[in-house]
Amino acid sequence: MTFTSLRPLAALLALAAIGSAPAREKSTRQGVYSDGQAEAGAQLYAVRCAMCHGRNLEGSYEIPALRGKFVANWSGSPVADLFIYLARAMPQFAPGSLSPTDNARIVAFLLKANGMPAGASPLPSGEAELRKIAFAPSGPAK
Amino acid sequence: MARYGDLITPNVPRRGVVQGALGLAAGLAMTGCSSAGSGAKPQAALPLPARRLRLVPMRVSPDQLIDVKCCLRPLRAAGPNLGTEMVGDTLVVHNYGHGGSGWSLSWGSAEVAVGKALSVLPKEVAVVGCGIIGLTTAIVAQRAGLKVTIYARDLLPRTRSFRASGSFTPDSRIALTDPAGAAFGDLWEQMTRLSWKTFRTYLGLPGNPVEFSDSYQVSDQPIERRKWPRDPAITDSWATKGLPQQNSEFAHYNDRIKDIVPQPVDLAAAENPFPTAYAQRSSQMHFNFASYSHLLLSEFFERGGRYVMRSFHEPTEYGQLPEKVVINAVGFAARDLWLDKTVIPVRGQTGWLVPRFEANYGVRYKNISLLSKADGVVVMNTNPDIGDMLGVGDSLELPRKDDILDGLAIMAPLFARGMEA
Numbered sequence: 001m002t003f004t005s006l007r008p009l010a011a012l013l014a015l016a017a018i019g020s021a022p023a024r025e026k027s028t029r030q031g032v033y034s035d036g037q038a039e040a041g042a043q044l045y046a047v048r049c050a051m052c053h054g055r056n057l058e059g060s061y062e063i064p065a066l067r068g069k070f071v072a073n074w075s076g077s078p079v080a081d082l083f084i085y086l087a088r089a090m091p092q093f094a095p096g097s098l099s100p101t102d103n104a105r106i107v108a109f110l111l112k113a114n115g116m117p118a119g120a121s122p123l124p125s126g127e128a129e130l131r132k133i134a135f136a137p138s139g140p141a142k
Numbered sequence: 143m144a145r146y147g148d149l150i151t152p153n154v155p156r157r158g159v160v161q162g163a164l165g166l167a168a169g170l171a172m173t174g175c176s177s178a179g180s181g182a183k184p185q186a187a188l189p190l191p192a193r194r195l196r197l198v199p200m201r202v203s204p205d206q207l208i209d210v211k212c213c214l215r216p217l218r219a220a221g222p223n224l225g226t227e228m229v230g231d232t233l234v235v236h237n238y239g240h241g242g243s244g245w246s247l248s249w250g251s252a253e254v255a256v257g258k259a260l261s262v263l264p265k266e267v268a269v270v271g272c273g274i275i276g277l278t279t280a281i282v283a284q285r286a287g288l289k290v291t292i293y294a295r296d297l298l299p300r301t302r303s304f305r306a307s308g309s310f311t312p313d314s315r316i317a318l319t320d321p322a323g324a325a326f327g328d329l330w331e332q333m334t335r336l337s338w339k340t341f342r343t344y345l346g347l348p349g350n351p352v353e354f355s356d357s358y359q360v361s362d363q364p365i366e367r368r369k370w371p372r373d374p375a376i377t378d379s380w381a382t383k384g385l386p387q388q389n390s391e392f393a394h395y396n397d398r399i400k401d402i403v404p405q406p407v408d409l410a411a412a413e414n415p416f417p418t419a420y421a422q423r424s425s426q427m428h429f430n431f432a433s434y435s436h437l438l439l440s441e442f443f444e445r446g447g448r449y450v451m452r453s454f455h456e457p458t459e460y461g462q463l464p465e466k467v468v469i470n471a472v473g474f475a476a477r478d479l480w481l482d483k484t485v486i487p488v489r490g491q492t493g494w495l496v497p498r499f500e501a502n503y504g505v506r507y508k509n510i511s512l513l514s515k516a517d518g519v520v521v522m523n524t525n526p527d528i529g530d531m532l533g534v535g536d537s538l539e540l541p542r543k544d545d546i547l548d549g550l551a552i553m554a555p556l557f558a559r560g561m562e563a
Contacts, residue, residue, distance in 0.1 A: 052540060061300060062211070063539075073295070073453040085455045089478035093538035 024078060024134035031119020032079070032133050033108035038118060041109025044102055048091050057113055071114050071137045079123070080130035083107055100125035115139070197415045198501040199557035200512055200519060202550045208518060209494040210541035213305035214487040216474040217241040217534070219380050221317035221326045221393075223482065224254050229468075230461035235259045237275055237471045239485055242314030244473065245306060245429055248274050249340035250333025252282040259467050260286060268293055268465035270454060273303035276471035277438050283469070284445040291448040291465060298435045302473055307492050307520050309513065310403075310427035312337070312396070315488050315530055318380050319393040331398045338402060341427065349433030350516060357426040357504035357513065359406065360418040360556070370529060385486060389529040416505065416556055426504055430516035454479055489533035493546030494518035507556055510549040523549035 026032065046055070052063050059065030074082050087103050089095050098106070104125035112118060115138050124130060218239035226235050237255035240247055256279060259267050265288065269280045272294035280290045298304060312334045317326055344352040359365055370389035380386045396403070404425040414421040443449075454460070457480055460468050470480065477485040497518050504513035513520045523545045524532055 062213075062302075062305065064295065069295075069451070072451075081455055085478070088481075093536075095478065095537075 025132040027134040027136040028079065028111050028116040029136050029138050031117045033111055033118060033123035034121060035118045037105050037122040038108040038112040041105035041107070044106050045109050048098070049106065052092065066110055067114060074135045075137055077135055078131045079107065079133040079135050080127050082110075082135060083125075083130050084127065194412055195415045197503060198498070200498060200501050200505070200514070200553070201495065202512070202553045202557060204547055204550060206495040207493055207543075207546065207550070208496055210491060210543050210546055211305040211494070212489065212491040212539050212541040213302040214474045214489055214537055214539055215242045215315050215533075216476065217315045217486040217488050218484050219318040219321035219386070219486070220484070221322045221330070222247075222251060223476070224251070224258070226258055229457055231466060232461045232463065233259070233262055233467045234460055235467070235469045237279055237469055238271070238473050238476045239482075240275060240473075241316045241488065242306070242490070243312050243316040244303060245274050245308060246310050246312035246314075247316070247333045247337055248278040249282070250336035251275060252279040253336055254329070254333065255279055255469050255471075256282045256286055259283065259469055262467060264465075264467040265289060266291070266465050268463050268468045269471055270294065270460065270468060271471035271473060271475070272297050272449070273301040273471065273473050274298065275303070275473065277442060279469050279471050280447060281438060281441055281445070284442065284447060289446065290442075291450060292442070293450045293452040293454070293463070295451065295453045297449065298439065299431070304431055304435070305492070307513065307522060308429040308431055308515065310341070312399070313394050315392065316395075317393040318386055318391045320391070321380060322393050326393070327395055327398065330395050334395075334399055335402070338399070344434070344437070347437070349436070350430055351434035351437050352427065352429055354425050354427050355502050355504060355514065357424050357506070358416065358421055359424075359506045360414070360416045360421045361507070362419055365408075365420050365422050368526060368529070385535050386531065389531055392530040416507075418507070418556070426513070428513060428515060432517050457481070487533075487535065487537035489536040489538065491541050491545065493521035493543075493549065495521060505556065508552055510552050512553060521546050521549050
């Protein structure tokens, strides 16, 4: 095979890379937060979020649950999207009031509550790092 | 940002005061009735023929309360966003920010938005959001021959629109006078008149999706239209704070449509079905959510409409849709999704009593209003001393049942006696 004959293939591969979503380095299936962080997030959730979304993340007729449909809505995006949205929009009565550290704790709690596994290190609170992690459900809801 | 607690002053008169006032009023009303009947000296302002209307009393006891709903009205100082912009190669036509007038303006506003979408000759459009604005816009686009897909987290019955009271109130927190400018008044009138005509095509249909009923305002004092002159002591305004600071900043346009919308008339004491000294009656148009939304959804799907459950979180996602013309009808969500910081939350809530078809009217007394609708009797507790400023800047979207229960206690004496006379 000559060098020249590889060119079309290389071009094709390059096009495919441009056309598809950027590959994430890892996903929420691989333990991207720590148990301690999720526990801290649970405590924050109880104070800042549960009044609307419910103690068990069940939501209500009016307010979105943070289970089920929630997983479907965020899957395929980087965890950064969820993190940025929470930072901007939540809690609805005081948007923008969560610190990045607390926000990461709450996201960790939401991942855990939706069956995504814990790992050794806490979830980062930097956007660039969160952009590398895909939000991916770990399987059918139990 | 003003908080709910700062804005609400409990306005619950002591029971003795209510009963005392009503007792006096009932005495007056009975006097008026008997003198009309006996031919004795008539009251000065008694029109002919004066006949007391019999109304079936509402049941305003707490056990009748079946729901309390809270929502946020999306107020924009300049009025609804009906502008256009490009996201990549996608034309986005906005149709959001209708304050407390979304239902009332829905058809007229949809006409404007769809008109802008049609200007680029699309065959198909996407509508983001399925509240009353989104769904109505989708249908108007279909009636114009377009193929329509609605992308939304929920269908109409689970949107904020369904937590409104559902009365025709086209200038309720629709804009602030100065930022909206003079031109908006003309656009408002155009949208309102088109909506009014369209709602009339739903009158008398099975299930009464849209209907009129009598609405009474009753009072222990003479009834005057409340005016809100500018308070010169308040020097800040929306322009300096980003939130309106007093009632005089709110725009009102209802005088423009007095020729078609029934105005209140004074009732003589002998005509007043309530035990109060003063009463006015008007005819109010309202929307019955269940049958009206059923009709809209049926039309949307019968015309081949497609619904995709999807939650959006930032504007760039609109550019990823296959449709290259997108109408953005997300209501209050535009604050967080479209990053429109000019969207001001105005919190409101309604209580709902068991439906009472046989008591088909509305009544307002002190700070409380009741309106009998197909899906229940709506109860609202709105402090008249706060006016349009009630709930401004408050985005805590949780119901406060106690306010509704307070309202029921205020209304109870109206129905305790006097109505069957």
